[in-house]
Amino acid sequence: MRSAGGQWILYVLSFALPLVGWWVISEAEVFPAQYLPTPEKAFSALIRLAGEGTLFSDLWDTTRRILIGYCVSIVVSAPLGFAIGTWAAGRALFEPFISLIRYIPATALIPLLLIWLGIDEAPKIALITLATVFFNTMMIADVVKSVPMPMINVSYTLGARRGEVLRKVILPHSLPGTIDAIRVNLAAAWNFVVVSELITSTTGLGRRIALAQRFTRTDEIFAMLIVIGIVGVIFDVSLRLLRNRVGRWMV
Numbered sequence: 001m002r003s004a005g006g007q008w009i010l011y012v013l014s015f016a017l018p019l020v021g022w023w024v025i026s027e028a029e030v031f032p033a034q035y036l037p038t039p040e041k042a043f044s045a046l047i048r049l050a051g052e053g054t055l056f057s058d059l060w061d062t063t064r065r066i067l068i069g070y071c072v073s074i075v076v077s078a079p080l081g082f083a084i085g086t087w088a089a090g091r092a093l094f095e096p097f098i099s100l101i102r103y104i105p106a107t108a109l110i111p112l113l114l115i116w117l118g119i120d121e122a123p124k125i126a127l128i129t130l131a132t133v134f135f136n137t138m139m140i141a142d143v144v145k146s147v148p149m150p151m152i153n154v155s156y157t158l159g160a161r162r163g164e165v166l167r168k169v170i171l172p173h174s175l176p177g178t179i180d181a182i183r184v185n186l187a188a189a190w191n192f193v194v195v196s197e198l199i200t201s202t203t204g205l206g207r208r209i210a211l212a213q214r215f216t217r218t219d220e221i222f223a224m225l226i227v228i229g230i231v232g233v234i235f236d237v238s239l240r241l242l243r244n245r246v247g248r249w250m251v
Contacts, residue, residue, distance in 0.1 A: 035218055042222035049223060054208070059227060061203040062193055065121065069128025070189045074182060076129070077136035081178070084137065085144025086170060095141070098134050106131035106192060110199060124196040131192040132185045139185065143177030144170060176247030183239035190232055 019039060025031070026038040037045075049055040080098070083090030106127060113123035147170050155165045197206025205224050212220035 034216060037219040037222055041219040042226065045217075045219040046223035046226060049208075049220065055223075055227065058203055058205050058208050059231065062197065062205045063231065065124050065193050065196075065204070066128060066186075066189050069125040069193070070132060070186060072125070072129045073133040073136055073185075073189075077133045078140060078178065080137045081140025082144055082166075082170075082174070084141035085174075086166065091141075094137075098137055102134035102138065107195060110196070114200065119200045124193065124201065127192050127196045128189050132188050135188065136181060136185050139181035140174075140178050143181060144174045146177065147173045176243045179239055179243040179246065183236060183243065186235055186239070187232065190228060194228070 023039050026033070026036050030036070046055070080090075080094055084095050084098075085091075109130060110123070110127060113126050117123040117126060151169060151173070152165055155169050160168070193204070194206035194209070197204035198210050201207040205228060209221050209224050212218070212224070
């Protein structure tokens, strides 16, 4: 199964098997049809919402919040991660506090964010940033720490200065792993944007899920979950391709 054709078969099965399981359980009415719609009903709801135009507007609002909040997270976490992973002083200054605060559930901060920032866009974006920035930081720091010391020592032996070692050795070697860390934590950004929209929002996929739950429209809930999954996979694959491209020299 190491051939390209074999891998594609496994890729297809990874989606087909859960879909078949869903269809079997729903058709067997293990759960009432009102609570577990068939795949056909979920996809019909998806098509209906897309035709009404609400799906794309809600998808854009959710995606925009993620792009803003997660970009802020990356801008903050990347320099911190490199500082912790590269310099002992940076590690001593930042790592203890970040190691402590990353264990505080981001959802516990929602009441404070609502008090401080109101109920508009700011608390949603802030929640995404706070929920991901510390994990991004520590994962990037671990990537930077994994740069082989012999490579760094050889660079210094050959006359490279600290800035050159950082720019020409540590940064290129850490970049693929950094992108991988960003890719992994992007899933958390999707989780928390939906949570924020469930609590306080008038638009977005999370809000659409809350409205569907209110009227027991489980087919629409599953439709939203399908959309989130598809868009998440697109983001994930895009970052994988970027990682493979920038890390090609390491293969």
